[in-house]
Amino acid sequence: MSVLVYVEATDGKFKKPSFEAITYGAKVAAMLNVEIHALCIGEVSDDELKSLGNYGANKIWFVKDERLKNFDPLVYAKVITQVESQTNSDVLVLIQNFNGKAIAPILSARLKAGLISGAVDLPLMSGDSFTVKKNVFSGKAIANYEMHSAKKIIALTSNSIAPVATENKATVQEIKIELTDADFKLKVKEVVKASCKISLADAEIVVSAGRGMKGPENWGMIEEMANILGAATACSRPVADINWRPHGEHVGQTGLTVRPNLYIAIGISGAIQHLAGVNGSKVMVVINKDAEAPFFKAADYGIVGDVFEVVPKLNEAFKKFKSGN
Amino acid sequence: MKILVCISKTPDTTTKISFVDGNTKFNYEKVQLIINPYDEWYALVRALELKEKGLAAQVSVINVGLADSDAIIRKALAIGGDDAVRVNAEPTDAFFVADQIAQYAINEKYDAVFLGKETIDYNGSQVGGMVAGIMDVPFISLASKFELNGNVATAERDISGGKETIEVTAPFVISCSKGMAEARIPNMRGIMAARTKPIKVIEPNATEKLTSVKNYELPIEKAGCKMIAADNVEELVRLLHEEAKVI
Known part of the structure; x- marks a missing residue:
C-alpha cells in the first residue's frame, strides 16, 4: 500500500x-x-x-x-x-x-x-x-x-x-x-496559454472589482494594484456579463471559486452569489462608497469611500510598502 | 445525433443555507429548487441550439431524483427538450448518479451526453467525468465553446494554464461552462407543449456507494469588519502586513 x-x-x-x-x-x-x-x-x-x-x-x-x-x-x-x-x-x-x-x-x-x-x-x-x-x-x-x-x-x-x-x-x-x-481518441488542434501572468485559481492575492468602477476604461488602477501586489485580477458577474471584463475573471457562484490569502473587493456590493465564490478567502478587504453594502459584513477590513479617490492613494501606499521591503 | 442532457435539482442561488437533524441534512424548507444553472443555461440550451440548426435529431433530458424533480424536468421540456426520463431514486452520491446516466446512455444509444461543469450545491465536478469513465468515451471537460459537424465535434475547453481546442468523434461526454450559450426563458407555447411531452420513469440500477456526507458545518462567522478611514490608507497597508500578515 x-x-x-x-x-x-x-x-x-x-x-x-x-x-x-x-x-x-x-x-x-x-x-x-x-x-x-x-x-x-x-x-x-x-x-x-x-x-x-x-x-x-x-x-x-x-x-x-x-x-x-x-x-x-x-x-x-x-x-x-x-x-x-x-x-x-x-x-x-x-x-x-x-x-x-x-x-x-x-x-x-x-x-x-x-x-x-x-x-x-x-x-x-x-x-x-x-x-x-x-x-x-x-x-x-x-x-x-x-x-x-x-x-x-x-x-x-x-x-x-x-x-x-x-x-x-x-x-x-x-x-x-x-x-x-x-x-488517443481526442485530437488537440490548438493550445492557447493564459495571457495573465498569475492564474486566478492559484493566486495568493486577488484584486477584484465590480460595477462601482463605472466603466471598463477605469480598470487601469485595478491592474496597477494587481501588478504592485503580484496579484491576479477578478471581477463580479455583472461586469463580465456586460463585457467590461473577460468571463474568465468572473468569480462567484456561477463563475470561478477562489480562496486566496487576500481578496480585495473594489466597488462590489457583495451579493450572496458573489460571496459564495470568495468567502473561502483568508482575509477580505472591501472598498465601497456605500457603507450599507452587504460585503462589509463578510469583510475583515473595510474602507467606505469613493473608489476613484481611495484606490490611487492605496496604490501609492502599497508601492511605498513594497519598495521599503 | 441523439443528445442526452443531464439536469440536477439544486437550491436557488440566493438560498440561505441551513441544516437540520443535527447538521446531517440540508434544510429544504422554504427553499426554491431550480435546474442547476450550468445544466440549464449552458448544456441544455447549447444542445437545443444544435437541434434548431438541424445538427441534432433529438434532445432528451435525464434526471436522477424522486417525484419532486418533475417540476424542474417540466421546465427543461418547456425550454425545448423533446422528452425526459427520471431515474426514480434519491441521488446519493456522484458515482451512483453517473452510473445511472451512463447505463441509460449506453442502452438507449445516445451519441453525446451534455451536462454542466458542476452543480451549485455539492460543487463536485464529478458526474461528467465518471459518465465518460464508465462509458469509456472521450470527456470534453469544462467546455466554453462547442461546434458540431456531422459526428465530429470541435470544442474549446479550460485546461491548467490556458485553453485547448480539441476535435473528437462521437460518442463523447461534454461538461459545459460559461460561454457555451445564453440562458433562455421558456415561453408560453413551450410551457403548454411541455405538459404533453413524455416523462418516462425508470427504476435505478444497483450501484455501490463510494461516498456519503457525514455532516455539515457552517463557516465560522467573521469577528467583524475593522473599518479604516478613507484618508488613512497607510493604516490598511500596515494592518495587512502586521496584523493579517498577508502582504
Missing part, C-alpha cells in the same frame, strides 16, 4: 499547488505509515523532479511519451491507473484545478474509488474509512465527506495546506506505460 500524488509542471516548472499536493500526500502517507510516490507526465528536468522530494516524496516517477504532450483526461487517467497499479497505491492525491477536475472523476469510475473533489483539510481516519472536509453550496457550507471504498481519491483545493519542505532524498525514475494509438 502507498500514496500516489499526481502533479503537473507548467513550462517545465512545478508551482506551489504541486508542492502543496506532495506535502498533503506526505502527511497522509505518514498517518498510514506507507510510502509516497509522485507522478509527473511530460518533459521536466531531473533537478525539477528531484525538488518534489523536498516536500516528502519518496519515489518520483515520470512518464515520457510524445503523444502525451497535449492534455487528454481519458488517456492521462489511463496512465495514472497503470502507475497506481504498479506502485500498489490505494490513495491518490490530485490538485483540484482544471485538469484535476477532468481526470479525477474518470479515475474514480475506473478504480471504483470514492472521490472527494476540493478537499480543504487532511483526512480523519477511522478503520478503512476517511472523512474529509470539502466546501459545498459554493462555499456557503462545509461538508464532512466519508469515503467507504478501498481505494480513495482526494483532489486538493489550492491554498488549503502550506507546503512543508523537509530533508528528504528521493529517487527519480522513468516508468513505462502501455498505450496504443487507439487510446
Whole structure:
C-alpha cells in the first residue's frame, strides 16, 4: 500500500499547488505509515523532479511519451491507473484545478474509488474509512465527506495546506506505460496559454472589482494594484456579463471559486452569489462608497469611500510598502 | 445525433443555507429548487441550439431524483427538450448518479451526453467525468465553446494554464461552462407543449456507494469588519502586513 500524488509542471516548472499536493500526500502517507510516490507526465528536468522530494516524496516517477504532450483526461487517467497499479497505491492525491477536475472523476469510475473533489483539510481516519472536509453550496457550507471504498481519491483545493519542505532524498525514475494509438481518441488542434501572468485559481492575492468602477476604461488602477501586489485580477458577474471584463475573471457562484490569502473587493456590493465564490478567502478587504453594502459584513477590513479617490492613494501606499521591503 | 442532457435539482442561488437533524441534512424548507444553472443555461440550451440548426435529431433530458424533480424536468421540456426520463431514486452520491446516466446512455444509444461543469450545491465536478469513465468515451471537460459537424465535434475547453481546442468523434461526454450559450426563458407555447411531452420513469440500477456526507458545518462567522478611514490608507497597508500578515 502507498500514496500516489499526481502533479503537473507548467513550462517545465512545478508551482506551489504541486508542492502543496506532495506535502498533503506526505502527511497522509505518514498517518498510514506507507510510502509516497509522485507522478509527473511530460518533459521536466531531473533537478525539477528531484525538488518534489523536498516536500516528502519518496519515489518520483515520470512518464515520457510524445503523444502525451497535449492534455487528454481519458488517456492521462489511463496512465495514472497503470502507475497506481504498479506502485500498489490505494490513495491518490490530485490538485483540484482544471485538469484535476477532468481526470479525477474518470479515475474514480475506473478504480471504483470514492472521490472527494476540493478537499480543504487532511483526512480523519477511522478503520478503512476517511472523512474529509470539502466546501459545498459554493462555499456557503462545509461538508464532512466519508469515503467507504478501498481505494480513495482526494483532489486538493489550492491554498488549503502550506507546503512543508523537509530533508528528504528521493529517487527519480522513468516508468513505462502501455498505450496504443487507439487510446488517443481526442485530437488537440490548438493550445492557447493564459495571457495573465498569475492564474486566478492559484493566486495568493486577488484584486477584484465590480460595477462601482463605472466603466471598463477605469480598470487601469485595478491592474496597477494587481501588478504592485503580484496579484491576479477578478471581477463580479455583472461586469463580465456586460463585457467590461473577460468571463474568465468572473468569480462567484456561477463563475470561478477562489480562496486566496487576500481578496480585495473594489466597488462590489457583495451579493450572496458573489460571496459564495470568495468567502473561502483568508482575509477580505472591501472598498465601497456605500457603507450599507452587504460585503462589509463578510469583510475583515473595510474602507467606505469613493473608489476613484481611495484606490490611487492605496496604490501609492502599497508601492511605498513594497519598495521599503 | 441523439443528445442526452443531464439536469440536477439544486437550491436557488440566493438560498440561505441551513441544516437540520443535527447538521446531517440540508434544510429544504422554504427553499426554491431550480435546474442547476450550468445544466440549464449552458448544456441544455447549447444542445437545443444544435437541434434548431438541424445538427441534432433529438434532445432528451435525464434526471436522477424522486417525484419532486418533475417540476424542474417540466421546465427543461418547456425550454425545448423533446422528452425526459427520471431515474426514480434519491441521488446519493456522484458515482451512483453517473452510473445511472451512463447505463441509460449506453442502452438507449445516445451519441453525446451534455451536462454542466458542476452543480451549485455539492460543487463536485464529478458526474461528467465518471459518465465518460464508465462509458469509456472521450470527456470534453469544462467546455466554453462547442461546434458540431456531422459526428465530429470541435470544442474549446479550460485546461491548467490556458485553453485547448480539441476535435473528437462521437460518442463523447461534454461538461459545459460559461460561454457555451445564453440562458433562455421558456415561453408560453413551450410551457403548454411541455405538459404533453413524455416523462418516462425508470427504476435505478444497483450501484455501490463510494461516498456519503457525514455532516455539515457552517463557516465560522467573521469577528467583524475593522473599518479604516478613507484618508488613512497607510493604516490598511500596515494592518495587512502586521496584523493579517498577508502582504
